[in-house]
Amino acid sequence: MDLLQANRANAVTETTVAKWLKAAKSVAVLTGAGISAESGIPTFRGPGGVWKTYRAEELATPQGFARDSKLVWEWYDWRRSVIAEAQPNAGHLALAEIERRVPGFTLVTQNVDGLHDRAGSRNILRVHGDIWTVRCTVCDRERRDLRPRIESLPPFCSCGAMERPGVVWFGEGLPEDVWERAVVATKAADLFFVIGTSAVVHPAAGLVHLAKASGAKVVEINVDKTPVSATVDISWRASAAEALPALLVDRGL
Numbered sequence: 001m002d003l004l005q006a007n008r009a010n011a012v013t014e015t016t017v018a019k020w021l022k023a024a025k026s027v028a029v030l031t032g033a034g035i036s037a038e039s040g041i042p043t044f045r046g047p048g049g050v051w052k053t054y055r056a057e058e059l060a061t062p063q064g065f066a067r068d069s070k071l072v073w074e075w076y077d078w079r080r081s082v083i084a085e086a087q088p089n090a091g092h093l094a095l096a097e098i099e100r101r102v103p104g105f106t107l108v109t110q111n112v113d114g115l116h117d118r119a120g121s122r123n124i125l126r127v128h129g130d131i132w133t134v135r136c137t138v139c140d141r142e143r144r145d146l147r148p149r150i151e152s153l154p155p156f157c158s159c160g161a162m163e164r165p166g167v168v169w170f171g172e173g174l175p176e177d178v179w180e181r182a183v184v185a186t187k188a189a190d191l192f193f194v195i196g197t198s199a200v201v202h203p204a205a206g207l208v209h210l211a212k213a214s215g216a217k218v219v220e221i222n223v224d225k226t227p228v229s230a231t232v233d234i235s236w237r238a239s240a241a242e243a244l245p246a247l248l249v250d251r252g253l
């Protein structure tokens, strides 16, 4: 395909997805680290992905935390400082605008960075938790902690026990009520977007298949091919910060 053909194909994709969006009564979206890449937050996999440099088993499992909680906390503290410096990008902002325009809208995110909140999205289901929340390892008490750097690591709960990051690690279950709501929203959607995720981590990635099986039109937005690219109705090879705002352009549809 030459450049002209590629541009035409992209324009057709854009118009088709924009039409589907205009007609949709209920939209569900699954996002992953790719949507925050253009805000300067490294993804987990792919070129520059953090799991190329760091070991997930050491830093993002209950076993790793039991072995060296200070190391795990230092890593999360570093990530908090990177995220605190970042701003929501045009992709996050476009999703917040889509939410304002569509009657039923649910944003399911695997991201823990809070950039969707800062962009103005409201109906957010954080299936992998929230890096700005800490939870007691004994009494389960949760609290918000918005400090980009926590001076003394690890932090402790008022009950005296150690706290942990309020995120979901490998080998842990997802928060049940949040996950149930994600499943309900996916089943109800007539249009489902899967954006900036490698779609290899389950159960989140399973929502794509559930959406398809429930009759939704499914659109993937990703700079690369993923395991779900062949399953979806349209796999749009584009950056989230470019593709999503393009859907909001008035085409007189």
Ligand code: APR
Binding pocket: 031, 032, 033, 034, 035, 037, 038, 043, 044, 045, 046, 049, 110, 111, 128, 168, 195, 196, 197, 198, 199, 200, 201, 221, 222, 223, 224, 225, 226, 238, 239, 240, 241
């Ligand atoms: N626009 C769209 N997609 C992008 C962009 C971009 N600008 N940049 C990168 N991507 C895509 C990559 O091609 C890749 O498919 O984003 C995806 C990022 O994949 P991962 O790094 O695997 O992130 P994610 O899918 O969110 O990971 C799932 O794994 O490590 C755990 O708990 C962590 O929630 C995370 C989960």
